[in-house]
Structures are given as structure tokens and as C-alpha cells.
Amino acid sequence: MRKSTLTKALIFSIFSILLLSCSNSKEQKQFTVAEYEAAAKHMDRGLYSLVYNQVSGSSFVNGNKLLYSTTNKDGKSFILVDANSKTKEAAFNHEKLAEALSKEMDKEIKATDLPIYSVSFSEDLKMLHFTASKQKYSYNLADNSLSKNSSESKNISRNEHISPNGKLAIYINNFNLWVRNLETDKKTQLTFDGIEDYGYATNNAGWTKSDGAVLKWSPNSDKIATFQQDARGVGMMYLTSTNVGHPRLEAWKHPLPGDDKIFTIERVIIHLENKPKTVRLKMDKDFQRGSTTDHIADWNNELLDAQWNKDGTKFAFVSGSRDHKIAHLQIADAATGNVESIHKEEVATYYESGVNVENWKVLFDSNEFIWYSEKSNWGHIYLYDLETKKLKNQITSGDFLVKQIKNIDEKNRQIYFSAGGKEEGNPYHNYYYKVNFDGTNFINLTPSKGTHTVAFSADYSMLVDTYSTTTNAPIAVLRNGNGEKIMDLEAADISALKESNWQEPVEFKVKARDEKTDIYGIMCLPSHYDESKKYPVLNYIYPGPQSGSVGNYGFRPVWSDYQAVAELGFVVIAVDGMGTPMRSKSFHDAYYGNMGDNGLPDNITAIKQLAQKYKGMDIERVGIWGHSGGGFASTRAVFAYPEFYDVAVSGAGNHDNRNYEADWGEKWQGLLVDGKIEGTTNYDNQANQLMAKNLKGKLLITHGSMDNNVPPSNTMLVVEALIKANKDFDMILYPNKRHGYGDMTKYMTRKRWDYFVTHLLGAKPAESFKLK
Numbered sequence: 001m002r003k004s005t006l007t008k009a010l011i012f013s014i015f016s017i018l019l020l021s022c023s024n025s026k027e028q029k030q031f032t033v034a035e036y037e038a039a040a041k042h043m044d045r046g047l048y049s050l051v052y053n054q055v056s057g058s059s060f061v062n063g064n065k066l067l068y069s070t071t072n073k074d075g076k077s078f079i080l081v082d083a084n085s086k087t088k089e090a091a092f093n094h095e096k097l098a099e100a101l102s103k104e105m106d107k108e109i110k111a112t113d114l115p116i117y118s119v120s121f122s123e124d125l126k127m128l129h130f131t132a133s134k135q136k137y138s139y140n141l142a143d144n145s146l147s148k149n150s151s152e153s154k155n156i157s158r159n160e161h162i163s164p165n166g167k168l169a170i171y172i173n174n175f176n177l178w179v180r181n182l183e184t185d186k187k188t189q190l191t192f193d194g195i196e197d198y199g200y201a202t203n204n205a206g207w208t209k210s211d212g213a214v215l216k217w218s219p220n221s222d223k224i225a226t227f228q229q230d231a232r233g234v235g236m237m238y239l240t241s242t243n244v245g246h247p248r249l250e251a252w253k254h255p256l257p258g259d260d261k262i263f264t265i266e267r268v269i270i271h272l273e274n275k276p277k278t279v280r281l282k283m284d285k286d287f288q289r290g291s292t293t294d295h296i297a298d299w300n301n302e303l304l305d306a307q308w309n310k311d312g313t314k315f316a317f318v319s320g321s322r323d324h325k326i327a328h329l330q331i332a333d334a335a336t337g338n339v340e341s342i343h344k345e346e347v348a349t350y351y352e353s354g355v356n357v358e359n360w361k362v363l364f365d366s367n368e369f370i371w372y373s374e375k376s377n378w379g380h381i382y383l384y385d386l387e388t389k390k391l392k393n394q395i396t397s398g399d400f401l402v403k404q405i406k407n408i409d410e411k412n413r414q415i416y417f418s419a420g421g422k423e424e425g426n427p428y429h430n431y432y433y434k435v436n437f438d439g440t441n442f443i444n445l446t447p448s449k450g451t452h453t454v455a456f457s458a459d460y461s462m463l464v465d466t467y468s469t470t471t472n473a474p475i476a477v478l479r480n481g482n483g484e485k486i487m488d489l490e491a492a493d494i495s496a497l498k499e500s501n502w503q504e505p506v507e508f509k510v511k512a513r514d515e516k517t518d519i520y521g522i523m524c525l526p527s528h529y530d531e532s533k534k535y536p537v538l539n540y541i542y543p544g545p546q547s548g549s550v551g552n553y554g555f556r557p558v559w560s561d562y563q564a565v566a567e568l569g570f571v572v573i574a575v576d577g578m579g580t581p582m583r584s585k586s587f588h589d590a591y592y593g594n595m596g597d598n599g600l601p602d603n604i605t606a607i608k609q610l611a612q613k614y615k616g617m618d619i620e621r622v623g624i625w626g627h628s629g630g631g632f633a634s635t636r637a638v639f640a641y642p643e644f645y646d647v648a649v650s651g652a653g654n655h656d657n658r659n660y661e662a663d664w665g666e667k668w669q670g671l672l673v674d675g676k677i678e679g680t681t682n683y684d685n686q687a688n689q690l691m692a693k694n695l696k697g698k699l700l701i702t703h704g705s706m707d708n709n710v711p712p713s714n715t716m717l718v719v720e721a722l723i724k725a726n727k728d729f730d731m732i733l734y735p736n737k738r739h740g741y742g743d744m745t746k747y748m749t750r751k752r753w754d755y756f757v758t759h760l761l762g763a764k765p766a767e768s769f770k771l772k
Helices: 003-027 033-043 045-050 094-105 495-499 562-566 600-613 629-640 662-668 688-694 713-724 744-759
Strands: 056-061 065-072 075-082 087-090 117-121 127-132 135-140 145-148 168-173 176-181 187-189 223-230 236-240 249-253 264-271 277-280 306-308 314-320 326-333 339-346 361-363 368-373 380-385 391-394 401-409 414-420 431-436 451-456 462-468 475-480 485-491 506-511 518-524 535-540 571-576 617-627 647-651 698-704 730-734
Touching: 033 562, 045 495, 056 117, 065 117, 065 462, 094 127, 094 135, 094 145, 223 306, 339 368, 361 401, 368 401, 380 401, 431 451, 506 600, 518 562, 518 600, 535 562, 535 600, 562 571, 562 744, 571 600, 600 617, 600 629, 617 629, 617 744, 629 647, 629 688, 629 698, 647 744, 688 713, 698 713, 698 744, 730 744
Parallel strands: 535 571, 535 617, 617 647, 647 698, 698 730
Antiparallel strands: 056 065, 065 075, 075 087, 117 127, 127 135, 135 145, 168 176, 176 187, 223 264, 236 249, 264 277, 306 314, 314 326, 326 339, 361 368, 368 380, 380 391, 401 414, 414 431, 451 462, 462 475, 475 485, 506 518, 518 571
16 A cells, blocks of 8 residues: 555545544533432432321221221321221321320320330220330320339340240350340350350351351250350351551351362250250251241241241151251150150252241141242142151142241141142232131132232221332231221322323233243333333343242332433343242252253243333343342353343452352252262353353342351452453452442442443433442
8 A cells, every 4th residue: 555545545544433422422411410319319218208198007806896007198097996987087186196105205296196106905995005215105095194104124135035935035145055044144055055157046147147146045044955066177257457557357157069068057945944954956067047038946036947846845847968958857755865756758959948938837636747949849838647747637728939937727627828820810919818727718818900918807807908019109908817807997099109200111911031920020211211212221130049039029218229321321120930939849940950041041031021022221231230049140140141231330249159048049949969070060150250261241139248248259250250361351350248248239330320320221320329
């Protein structure tokens, strides 16, 4: 090429670049702080206060009366309902109580804003009991007199476990258990052989831990069932703080998949008579496994999968195998420690005894037990003979899921429970039923369409039924014990919410990856949605397997920040894909042994199907985000499907479950074993770092440096792989932050908005904007 030609070509190229640059600079939108603030209003928790006329704080009185509170635009009021006459009226004279409280507290109290809670009536309806400013009061309705109730506070530590009679407290001291008499403050040591890594009632599951004692009190407060946790030889987890000077080291026992040694427990029963005695159950060590969660302790330190008989002589419990495939019901003699095998179930994947609540129950008085099983592909309850151990009958059956047993009426041989999928419509809607032990008299107690919450009277003869959908605000009615409506209570008023530009989410049903199974989700469109324009798609994901992205399809004034970010010019979609719970067993098992699936094929097919109907969706520009399991899934999305997902924001992901706690991975992925090819394992299909080389789009990866739930080493594995693959990415490492991030959540939300605005809209984020 001649020099003159080269010069002309160079000038033309420079001119073209400048022209294109000028064109782009003109088209690039600059978001204003006002636009961000307008969007942020859609995630303001204050919107909940704009939903009026809801029932709250309900309690039954005298068998036929109901007390509840409700708030309308004029303020809060307390209502008393008479079920016999089907009437409701003010529960008391609000003005007179406000006057009495104003005098007591030496400040003005408005009748429409009474600062009282835990409100109840005496049986004769003459006294009102409540708490205000942490002080308990009694109010005489006849003479309008107000009196303080003496404090019953006994200076109880949050790490103490209080007995049913309220007189004793169990706590851990130097790896051993002690009991404190709350009336005399006398302290007595109960165990003496507890040592470091082999202590009693230890609350450590690896992913969570506390100093509280894990145990189950007997009903008459004379015994506890607990364990000695063996953590000897279990591997350690480490975190270090960021600060000037020497960093603080956090180190604790934390087993991982494939470890030779994980937590085991040796079950014991401790008698608390004049001379305490420890009875060790005559059985092998148990794996520290539960039938409903990744721990054997509830949030209040209650020992799970555990049940006493009424007089505290027998103790029933369920043991689980390391891989969760075997659940074994056993009963121990509290005096001798002898253990009898009652029932054992083994499944191909993992056993669960219910949806977040264990549904097995031993009926000692009738020599029966109720067992929960998904052997029919649906979660149902079965009645067995305790002596012969043989099945008497299946109690529930059909293509629906029993979720939680709420009450077992042994006298009338009836069971009250919640379930999903039996009624027509969205299978995630929650309904309540009762059924006889023999499976007859199956009654829907909450027949109105929607997802229901209930409050039963003590004898289950009445219930407050509150139901809603994603688009229909809550309605509360009073029903009798057969589900028949007695009277309407309240219908929520959302007119003020709508005046604040609240947008209805779009609930949808599409087909899953198999083109047969129905899957559900919600979509948020911007209030200015115009089908003639194109909007990038944002996909929120939480893949489970223990929960889904949506799960609860009841009414919400705020769906996280979905509508807020939609207002910036996006269509936001959340999908409950295959592999998540509250459907059939096969649905839940969809990607067992391949957690790298993450339900992403279902999210992709859902977005594609919705785009056929909503023409404004631009599926050539798709972003995805999530936290924890969602961080794992969103990163996987841009690695496994780079042709579909363009941008991902990943928070605190468990990117390789070999670096996360053993209970989790071994339940959903299976025990760690070598693969067919040398140097591989069955966990390779879920390891994000092994796919990092596939990144084509934009990735913002984040983690808290002191995350003791999902250790940051999970993220650093991916970071290392991205660097080795010479991939560009963005990262925020939060110093000294835990899994939930606390105040950093707002910071991260803002950064996520900016990231999507920049890389999907091609716009400039608002400057100097901070979420309140």
C-alpha cells in the first residue's frame, strides 16, 4: 500500500472512531440521583404500613370469643369478636386506656396509637393484660385502673436452656453441663468427663455454631436428653480479620465432604434428681445428622428429631446416616439406656421428614407411631403399630405434598396439617386440612383460593384463616373446626399502597426443561413498560435445593428490590425451577448428584417462553444475580451458559461444596468418591472453578472476609481460576463481614444496580447515590 493511501485510510479510520465515539456518547444515558431514588422507593419497608385492615395478634378467649388488633388510616384498634352472635366490637374503651397509660408513663398516649403488645383477656373478660415499654400491666375494665405486674425476670442468659416448669436452667461450662436453680441460684455440675473437642451438648454444625446447650427437656423437667459431641480429629476452618496490627484469628471445627472424620454424637440421658446421673444410650455413635435441616439443633438450641413420652421414661429419636439416605426411628429407656429399633427407611437420594418440620411422632398412649415418607413420590403420612412395627394404614395419599403436621388429636384420632398441590391452581399455595387416623373425613379447613396462614383455638374448634395471592391482598375470616366460615373479619385495604405506585408482580406458569412439568415464578415489569421498547432481563436465582427463588406466593408489598431495579429499565424474573422443594420427590431430586445444574436450564427456558408473550423482553441482554447458593448459581450461569447470560453479580457463593460443610454437600451431591477418570471425583460437576475458563461476559464476584457460613475460600478458588485463565472480572471483598453482610447489603445492592446499568443498559449510574 502506498503511503498516501495509507494516510487516507488512517484518517478515515480515526474519523470513523471519533464519529462512533460521539454517537455513543450522545446515546449513553446518565441516570440521575432522582431516578435512583424513585426506583428505591419500591423497596422501602415502609410500604408494609400502607396495607391497612389486616388481622394481627389474634388470641381466642373463653372458647367462643376472639381478640385481635388491626390498623386502618385512622390508627390501631383492638377488636373483640363473638363467634356465637357473629358480631365484633371494640375490645375495650381505647380512650380510657390511653388516658391511664398517659398518666402512668407521664407522656401523651393517643387512643389510636396504643403502644401495647402481647394483649390478652382474663377468662371472665374483666381484666386486660398487656406489655408496654417492656413492663407487664393489668387493666381493670370496670374501674379503668392500671396496675404493674411484678417482674418475673430471673436474669437468664441466652445460652441457658430453661426447663418446662421454669425453675431450672442448663448451660455449658468448660465442655461440661451444669444446672442452675433459678429460684436459689444454686449451681450443680452434671457431667465431669467433657473435654475440648469432646464436650456435652455442643452447638457446632460447622456452618453455624453457638455457646448454647443443645438438649431436649422431659415434660416434667426431671431429665434432659442430649449428647457428647466427638469432634476429635475433625478438620479446622480459619478466618482472619482485617485491621491495623495483628489480625484476629477465628478457628473452629468444620468437617468437609470426604473427610475421614466428621462430627459424631454419643447420646445420653441425664437425670436431675438429688444426685444427678448420666445414662449413656446403649448404641453406636450417631452421625450428626437431622431429618429436616443441616443441624440437629433448632434456632433455640432445642434438640431436633427427639420426643419424650409424657412421664419422661421413654425417649424417641431418629438417627440418620452420613449421606442422609437412611432414617432410623428408635426408642430408648431413660433408666437403663437400652435402645429398641422401631422403624428404618432407606432411600436412593436423601430422606426428609417434612418441609422444615419433622412430621414423625410416637403415640405412646395408643402404641402407634406416625411416619412421613415420600416413597409414593409425594410426601405423605402413615400410621404404624408400635408393638408389631407393621403398617396399619396410609393416612394421606394422592398427588400432593403434606408439608407440616400442626396438631395430633389423639383422643379424637385426627391430624391437622398443611399441604400444597391438592387444590387446583398454584401448587405452592399453602392450605390446611384435617383427617382421621384411618384416612377418612379428609376436610379442607381453608377452602378459599390462595396461600393461607392460620391461628387455631386451643381446642381446634375455630381458626382464624388469613389468605392471599401475589396480587390479592390478605383476607381474614373466622372458621369453625370443619372449615365452614363463621364470619368475615378483615379485608386488607391497599389503596394507599397503589397510590404510592405499587406495581403488581406478574405470577406465571411455564414448562420446565422437560417440556412437560409446570414451573412457577414471578416477574416484575417497570411501571413504564412499553412493548415497543426493549428491556434487558434480570434473573434472580436461589437454586435450593432446600428452598427456591420464590417459594411463598402470598401477598407482599415489597419483593426484595425486584421492582426497584425493574424501574431502572429491566424486566426481573424469579423462577422456582426443578430441584427445589414443595413439589414431588422426583421434582426435588431433579439434579441430585449434580448441584452444578442449579436449576439454570429451567430459568433459561422460562425466560425464553415469557419473551414470546412479553415482546419488550430483550433476551439478547440477560443478567443474573444471587447470594450464597444464588451466588454459586449466578456464577455458574455465565460459565456454563455464556451464550445466554451476559452479566452476573455473585454474592458469597459456595462455588465448590468440597469447601463447604459436609452435611450440605453429602446430602445433595452424595458422598465424595473418585471418578471414573483418574484425578477426578463425583464433585467435579459442581465445581465452578473448573469452568472459569468459559467466562465471556461480565462478572462481579463478592464475598465477606469473615464469612463463617460460606468461607471465602470458596470464592478465592474461582478467583484463582479466572486469573489463570487470563479472564477479566470484577471483585469486592468486604473486610470483616459475615454471610448476611449487615449494613453492607445496601452497599452491595447499589453496586449491583450500577453493574447491570453499566453492562446491560450501557448507561452511566447515578452519582453520589446511597440507599437509605
